[in-house]
Amino acid sequence: MAAAEPKGTSQSAGKVLDVLNVLLGNFAHGLTPTELAKATGLEPSSITRYVATLEEKGFAERIPETGRIRPSVRVAQQAMSILRSLEAAKSRLDELTSRLTIQR
Numbered sequence: 001m002a003a004a005e006p007k008g009t010s011q012s013a014g015k016v017l018d019v020l021n022v023l024l025g026n027f028a029h030g031l032t033p034t035e036l037a038k039a040t041g042l043e044p045s046s047i048t049r050y051v052a053t054l055e056e057k058g059f060a061e062r063i064p065e066t067g068r069i070r071p072s073v074r075v076a077q078q079a080m081s082i083l084r085s086l087e088a089a090k091s092r093l094d095e096l097t098s099r100l101t102i103q104r
Contacts, residue, residue: 012050015042019050023060023071030068 022039023031033051037044051069054060061072 016050030063030070
């Protein structure tokens with residue numbers, strides 16, 4: 001019997017994210033569907049569906065020369081956006097800290 005799914009979560013979404021996490025660890029060279037199946041413990045037919053979802057949503061792509069699958073440029077763009085947001089928040093916190101710090 002399969003383990004109970006935590007309330008409010010999607011098992012399929014979790015598996016898609018598992019595939020994406022494995023791809024992120026192999027950004028430069030990508031992986032074949034067989035390698036993804038082995039790394040995730042998922043069935044090859046499931047890998048095909050999950051990769052298709054990632055490709056459709058722009059988070060994975062095929063390397064034209066090899067057919068291997070890797071994270072898309074969109075993933076890097078999202079990461080850069082997050083870093084910019086964190087840098088802006090840090091700048092604001094530094095500014096507030098300096099204004100609130102008692103000068104001696």
